[in-house]
Amino acid sequence: MAGGNAIRGSRVGAGPMGEAERGDSxxxxxxxxxxxxxxxxxxxxxxxxxxxxxxxxxxxxxxxxTDEENPPPPPKITPYKTHLAYVKERRTDAEAEQILEEAVTALRARRASGEVIY
Structure with missing residues (x-):
């Protein structure tokens, strides 16, 4: 059974909507x-x-x-690159080996001096 309020969902002063109320478009x-x-x-x-x-x-x-015969082509989507891919663009394998060797040497020197490394 439908509820009792006839103006439900309306507001005070609301009238019929349409061209007469809003004017011509x-x-x-x-x-x-x-x-x-x-x-x-x-x-x-x-x-x-x-x-x-x-x-x-x-x-x-x-x-x-607007040209039906020649619609624009889909844009090129560049694939997602990882941080490692960007690093590999900047450094060669020889440079990476040199940096790794320097880091390992420095780490071994810190361990040899008795420094606690976590």
């Missing part, structure tokens, strides 16, 4: 954007608003433009 134009995934997006713009050259496809997220 601005004239609009629809522009078709095409993505590499084959999707078509048709957002509406005000007639006097500048039309953007590209638009992100809401279905797949790829960039889209």
């Amino acid at each position: 601005a004239p609009r134009t629809r522009v078709s954007y095409f993505c590499a995934g084959g999707h078509v997006t048709r957002p509406a713009f005000a007639v006097d608003a500048p039309i953007p050259e590209s638009w992100d496809c809401p279905r797949c997220g790829l960039p889209a433009n």
Whole structure:
């Protein structure tokens, strides 16, 4: 059985919604954007608003433009690199061996002097 309040979900002073209450809407134009995934997006713009050259496809997220024959290609995604990959870009294997040898020598010298190393 439905509850008793007829104005539930409304506020004081609320009236019917529609064109009469809000006034006329601005004239609009629809522009078709095409993505590499084959999707078509048709957002509406005000007639006097500048039309953007590209638009992100809401279905797949790829960039889209107004040229149906030549949609923009998907952006190149660079793979995730680990810290070690960045270090290997900066140093050669010979430099890494030299740095490792210096670190091991310094560690052995600290141990030989009796220093406690955790």
